[in-house]
Amino acid sequence: GAGVSQSPSNKVTEKGKDVELRCDPISGHTALYWYRQSLGQGLEFLIYFQGNSAPDKSGLPSDRFSAERTGGSVSTLTIQRTQQEDSAVYLCASSRDIHVGDTQYFGPGTRLTVL
Amino acid sequence: AQKITQTQPGMFVQEKEAVTLDCTYDTSDPSYGLFWYKQPSSGEMIFLIYQGSYDQQNATEGRYSLNFQKARKSANLVISASQLGDSAMYFCAMRAASGGSYIPTFGRGTSLIVHP
Numbered sequence: 274g275a276g277v278s279q280s281p282s283n284k285v286t287e288k289g290k291d292v293e294l295r296c297d298p299i300s301g302h303t304a305l306y307w308y309r310q311s312l313g314q315g316l317e318f319l320i321y322f323q324g325n326s327a328p329d330k331s332g333l334p335s336d337r338f339s340a341e342r343t344g345g346s347v348s349t350l351t352i353q354r355t356q357q358e359d360s361a362v363y364l365c366a367s368s369r370d371i372h373v374g375d376t377q378y379f380g381p382g383t384r385l386t387v388l
Numbered sequence: 389a390q391k392i393t394q395t396q397p398g399m400f401v402q403e404k405e406a407v408t409l410d411c412t413y414d415t416s417d418p419s420y421g422l423f424w425y426k427q428p429s430s431g432e433m434i435f436l437i438y439q440g441s442y443d444q445q446n447a448t449e450g451r452y453s454l455n456f457q458k459a460r461k462s463a464n465l466v467i468s469a470s471q472l473g474d475s476a477m478y479f480c481a482m483r484a485a486s487g488g489s490y491i492p493t494f495g496r497g498t499s500l501i502v503h504p
Contacts, residue, residue, distance in 0.1 A: 306492075314496075315494050315495065315496040315497055316494045318491055318492075321491060323490075329489065329491065331491075332491075364433065366433070371490040372490070373419055373421040373441075373483045373484060373490070374438065374440050375483070376438055377423070377481075377492060379425075379432060379433035379434075381430075381431065382431050384431075
């Protein structure tokens, strides 16, 4: 079946602009995660959604970052008033559920460049 | 608190040789899952192999095997018969139910270069 998809694949924006990044999880997966990966670095957890529960926003770096998940499927990560330090690859992942054995499957990522 | 440690920032291996990538973990939860991912230069994270904390046998998937030593809290990835296409970053990750949060923890990764 189809994997996790993300759009756009690349986004170049000017400092101060807002951006929206989209993630389509694997059909039937109840859990969806957003991560950020700066150049040459590991993964930084941002937020995750599980079913109809309130999202865990504990990783969001500032109130400029927000995310929503509509209908338990597609998710949008919004960054307001972008800064140069927001430049990174934003990865989305989904898993069937959130049990310890549930594997996360990742999308190809969105490379964000803030000029 | 959960922690994953990958102490090898870079590894080199000759094509067709085997290589071991180290991963140690720390958790107080008795139930946890350990995962390895491959990230080639294209950027996508590719799931390789999974080991559950209660699994009696080491996990294997084709040329990948996981050397799980529970008492030492290590979960090393072994790649047999290395291929040029194995050159990539490799991340070890763990998921446990710490405090009701199932957020996976990732290591900093190991860069593997396979020489012809």
